[in-house]
Amino acid sequence: MGEVIVITSGKGGVGKTTTTANIGTGFSLEGKSTVLVDADIGLRNLDVVMGLENRIVYDLVDVVDGVCRLRQALIKDKRYSNLYLLPAAQTKDKNAVTPQQMQELTSELAKEFDYVIVDCPAGIEQGFKNAIAGANKAIVVTTPEVSAVRDADRIIGLLEANGLRNPQLVINRLRVDMVKRGDMMNIDDMIDILAIELLGVVPDDEHIIVSTNRGEPAVTNNDSIAGQAYRNIVKRILGEDVPFMNLESDQGFMSKLAKMFGFGKKK
Amino acid sequence: MDLFKMFSKSDNSKDIAKERLKLVLIHDRANVSPQFLEMIKSEIIGVISDYMEIDEAGLEIKLTRTKRDVDDTSVPALVANIPIKKMKDNGKF
Numbered sequence: 605m606g607e608v609i610v611i612t613s614g615k616g617g618v619g620k621t622t623t624t625a626n627i628g629t630g631f632s633l634e635g636k637s638t639v640l641v642d643a644d645i646g647l648r649n650l651d652v653v654m655g656l657e658n659r660i661v662y663d664l665v666d667v668v669d670g671v672c673r674l675r676q677a678l679i680k681d682k683r684y685s686n687l688y689l690l691p692a693a694q695t696k697d698k699n700a701v702t703p704q705q706m707q708e709l710t711s712e713l714a715k716e717f718d719y720v721i722v723d724c725p726a727g728i729e730q731g732f733k734n735a736i737a738g739a740n741k742a743i744v745v746t747t748p749e750v751s752a753v754r755d756a757d758r759i760i761g762l763l764e765a766n767g768l769r770n771p772q773l774v775i776n777r778l779r780v781d782m783v784k785r786g787d788m789m790n791i792d793d794m795i796d797i798l799a800i801e802l803l804g805v806v807p808d809d810e811h812i813i814v815s816t817n818r819g820e821p822a823v824t825n826n827d828s829i830a831g832q833a834y835r836n837i838v839k840r841i842l843g844e845d846v847p848f849m850n851l852e853s854d855q856g857f858m859s860k861l862a863k864m865f866g867f868g869k870k871k
Numbered sequence: 872m873d874l875f876k877m878f879s880k881s882d883n884s885k886d887i888a889k890e891r892l893k894l895v896l897i898h899d900r901a902n903v904s905p906q907f908l909e910m911i912k913s914e915i916i917g918v919i920s921d922y923m924e925i926d927e928a929g930l931e932i933k934l935t936r937t938k939r940d941v942d943d944t945s946v947p948a949l950v951a952n953i954p955i956k957k958m959k960d961n962g963k964f
Contacts, residue, residue, distance in 0.1 A: 750888050757900070789888055797893060
């Protein structure tokens with residue numbers, strides 16, 4: 605029986621879909637059979653982020669309505685082994701599916717795949733309830749901004765109220781230069797406020813835009829620092845003890861020198 | 872760097888963000904609206920006014936966070952700051 609992981613955030617635009625695509629592809633690179641489920645009905649995007657938009661025939665709502673079999677709606681990503689996408693419907697709305705149906709769907713998928721990753725829509729209404737219905741683990745994505753952290757806190761409360769205990773946090777789009785000048789909350793600030801376990805920190809990285817332009821998740825790009833962060837996150841979910849990245853790599857010459865001689869700031 | 876910090880109080884925008892967030896989350900988590908606090912405030916004024924004369928304009932009531940003595944975990948706390956003008960005689964026995 606595979607694990608069903610929901611990627612959620614409350615606020616829109618913090619990187620849920622990007623995180624879903626990268627973690628899912630990362631699982632596939634680690635040899636795990638994985639299916640990505642786009643639960644954002646009416647505003648589907650996981651298909652374009654994955655570069656699979658031209659291959660959609662059936663969607664999630666078709667499966668639920670019995671228009672097609674589950675197998676028929678799954679799109680195989682030919683670039684990676686054992687990676688599939690179940691796209692959302694674009695023309696229906698969130699009420700086209702019920703939490704009960706989502707639960708049945710994800711448990712069906714969990715019989716065949718090691719990991720079922722559900723991309724949750726923004727908000728706390730029906731779409732959110734659908735997305736979390738079948739999950740047995742939740743990952744909360746936030747960025748270091750007051751609005752995103754506030755919404756993350758709300759989502760954490762709602763997840764726990766719905767029996768998804770101990771969600772884990774991904775801090776996305778961290779800008780090390782701004783953290784250094786004290787103009788962006790750092791990792792400790794956010795953990796202090798949200799009081800949940802940190803799963804990973806994804807630095808702000810232009811590669812994410814470029815890779816989304818191309819429809820190739822950054823996790824496959826060895827030059828991308830965000831890709832590296834996602835590879836680490838995947839390993840941590842798989843139970844490996846991966847230390848958090850040293851994000852101070854763009855530091856000045858003097859502090860590098862200091863570090864060489866062992867005077868570096870501890871962190 | 873730390874030397875400078877000693878002489879100027881922190882005006883880093885991230886500290887402002889953190890403080891604002893902490894306060895707003897206390898209200899979010901406790902599900903307490905400003906109207907709710909106003910209701911508490913007026914009742915407190917009502918009760919205390921029987922015993923002492925208070926400065927109603929200077930009365931401050933807010934939800935904040937405090938560390939519990941026993942295990943240092945952070946818990947919400949209702950803090951009221953009530954300036955007293957003078958005691959009333961009828962409160963004494």
